[in-house]
Amino acid sequence: MDARASAIAVRDESCVGDEFAPDIPGLKARRFWIRNSGCVIAAALLVTLSSTALLEPLSDVAPPTGPEQKKPVVLARTRRQSVTSPKKARLWMPRTGRPETLDLVERMGDGSMSQTSYFDISLDLNENASGSAASSASAVAQVADTGANPFDLVLQDALDARQLMRHSGLGYAADAPKAVRPADQSNVTVTPAQEAMLVRRIVSLPVQPERLRDIKGVIGVSEQDFAQLASGLGGDVVRKGEQLDLIIGQRPAQPNLSEILFARHLAADGRERLLARCDDGHFQLVTDHRPYDRMVAEALAHQAAEARSGSAQAVPKDVAALQDAAADYPKLIEHLARRNVPVKVSLQIVQLLRANGIHWSKTADVPQLDFVFRTAEQGEQELVSVTLKGKGRDRRFYRYVSDSGKPEFFDDAGRSVSKTLMHKPVSAGQLGDGFGWRVHPILRTRKFHNGVDYRAPMGSPIVAAGDGVVVKIDSETGYGKYIRIQHDGGYTTTYAHIEGTPKGLRVGDHVAQGQVIAYVGSTGLSTGPHLYYELRVGDTYKDPTKAEMPAGTTLRGRALEEFRQQIGRVETIASTIRATATSAAHSAVSALTPGSDKQ
Known part of the structure; x- marks a missing residue:
């Protein structure tokens, strides 16, 4: 048997039992050696496999299964990666959308220090407004029902x-995660959220x-x-x-x-x-x-x-008044309600517009409205300034407490704009003879009636129809006893047939609108207790029941200087609010811009 045949025979003989092998002494010896060697090799393999199985649970990384080795994993503290997103439109800058606010520490009129929150809002009344009074009223009602916050x-x-x-x-x-996700638990130390x-x-x-x-x-x-x-x-x-x-x-x-x-x-x-x-x-x-x-x-x-x-619920009476205003200012009321402006502040805006005869009938005439209001620590809400930006020049109104002690609004020249001349200066009166031609009840001749008559009980109080200065307290045949007031608007009002004036009131005294200046009488050519109320603009008589005249005070001297200083302060506060909002927007841009934290 040659070498090749022997090798084949050995390989074949190792795979069969003794009972099938020829009885050859040399072949038996080789078969014994191969059998024992195979047992040793099998035992070695068994030990190796057992060791691997026992050690595998203790290892984080499985043994390589191919010729290419993986790089070792290094756990390092990494910085937060910015999220990449498609380029979007430029980030909205404050001043055109939501209210902006500033908490200010300021000294009050009584010398105490207080914290006041100021708000600056801009409304474009041509923007997304339906113009319907019904929708405006609905928006106001929604604010009142939900207690929506004005800020x-x-x-x-x-x-x-x-x-x-x-x-x-x-x-x-x-916003903190309540638990760590399973995929993030590798080599992570979890501490309680603070x-x-x-x-x-x-x-x-x-x-x-x-x-x-x-x-x-x-x-x-x-x-x-x-x-x-x-x-x-x-x-x-x-x-x-x-x-x-x-x-x-x-x-x-x-x-x-x-x-x-x-x-x-x-x-x-x-x-x-x-x-x-x-x-x-x-x-x-x-x-x-x-x-x-x-x-x-x-x-x-x-x-x-x-x-x-x-946020506080609005008073039902104020909500009803604002809903009524929606008939005259539908777009304004709807925008104010959408922006959750306090109802009290909204009413103050409407009252200011009405006092100045400002109405909008066409879309093109509707201006942009900017206003500032504030809320004190006690919760009082006050309108501070209003700016109407139209196609012509801007109109600006500012709140100011004059010498009368009552707050009112003035234009930027110091002229009062929050008061109009009263049509009826005696609350208990009933209109009698009106303005125009009539037959005089005593003289029985046809004469032009330069004023209006209000019948009222004897002694009923008569108030100043507007701010002004007493220029005359006198008596004449026709007027009887009367009092005349010069108003800053360049006109005078006369109150005749009076019984008298309050004790201490003298010519030269300044009077405020609504202040009692006389009492109903029946002096002069009179058929009974009543007030004769007259309005004269220059040398012309006007119907006082129809005239829309400014009835406030024009600031002068020290008061005008203080008012101008207050205007500067309001503008400083508004500009600070806008600068703060812009800074916050830039911060948002920086926070959301990839790689900004590496700068």
Whole structure:
């Protein structure tokens, strides 16, 4: 048998039993050696496989199954990757959509410090308005029924405050994930979620030097915080023309513990300093505005959420009055309701427009309406200014408390615009002879009646039909006793056949609209107790029951100077609100722009 045949025989013989093998001594010896060697090899393979099976659960990485080896996995702390999305339209900038607000610390008329929320709203009355009185009334009713908040501050319909916070890394606790997804559990340490700090923004725009300690009493921050801030600013006084913005942080679980996180000081010459709180409580100058801007955005979002939770129901009487106004101002009422402007403020706007004879009959005549209103700590809501932007020149009206002690609106020249001449200055009177030709009841001749008569009980009070100065208290044959008032609008009113005037009222005294100036009598050529009411514009008599005359005061001297200063303050507040909203929008752009956090 040659070598090849032997090899084949050995291979074949190893696969069969002894009972089938030929009885050859040499072949038996080879068969014994092969059998024992095979057992050793099988045992070695068994041990190897058993070891692999036992060690496999302890290994994170499976053994390589091919010639190509995988690179080792390195777990490293990585930065958040920006989300790439298709390019969209430019981000909406505030001033054309939602209300914008500013929490201001200011000194009140009685010398006390108070926190007031100012709101600046712009309405384009030609924009998406149905113009239907029914839809306007429905919108007003919806606001009243739901208690919708007048301060619905959202940076953009598609980018609300919570989205902004999530993208900027300043999320609310409610937005935090409740559990880690299974795919993220590898080498992740899970810690309990902490309640997010509430952030507020408080601004000081003093009209006179204010000490930080005075501001402290309104904000509720520790004296130590303000001492550290004064050290960082190099002084403890905020002067006229300067601005101090404070970002205040507060834990919801500890509402009485607040601390200053950022302080931004803007000098009168425009120089800016931004200070950030350090871990040890000191304040350090910083140059990176992004954390501050994002906290401002969070403060705006918190103000919106706080206002929504604290909105008050409107008084039914005011809601009914606003629904009635929808017949005259359908587009205005609908826009005000859509923007959730407080009903009281909406009524003040309507009253101001009516007092000035402002109505819109055509779409082309409808202007853009900008207005500022405020809400005090006690909840009072007051309209501060209104600007009508039409094709011609803008018309501006500002709230001001004159020497009379009552607030009213004036135009930018200081002329009162919130009062019109009263048509009936005696509330108990009934109209008798009107303005025009008549037969005189005593003289029995046909004469022109230069005024109107109001029958009223003897002694009924007569009030000034408008603001003015008493220029005459006298008696004549026809008039009997009478009083005449000169009004700032360049006209006079006369009240005749009176019984007399209040004690102490003299020529030269200033009187306000609605102030009692006389009492009904029957002096002169009179057939019984009544008031003769006359209006003279220059040398011409006018019907006082139909004339629409401005009846307020024109400011002069010191009052006019104070009024102009107040106009400047209102404009400063409005511009600060708009600058804040713009900064928040830029912060949103930065937070949502890929790679912006690497800058």
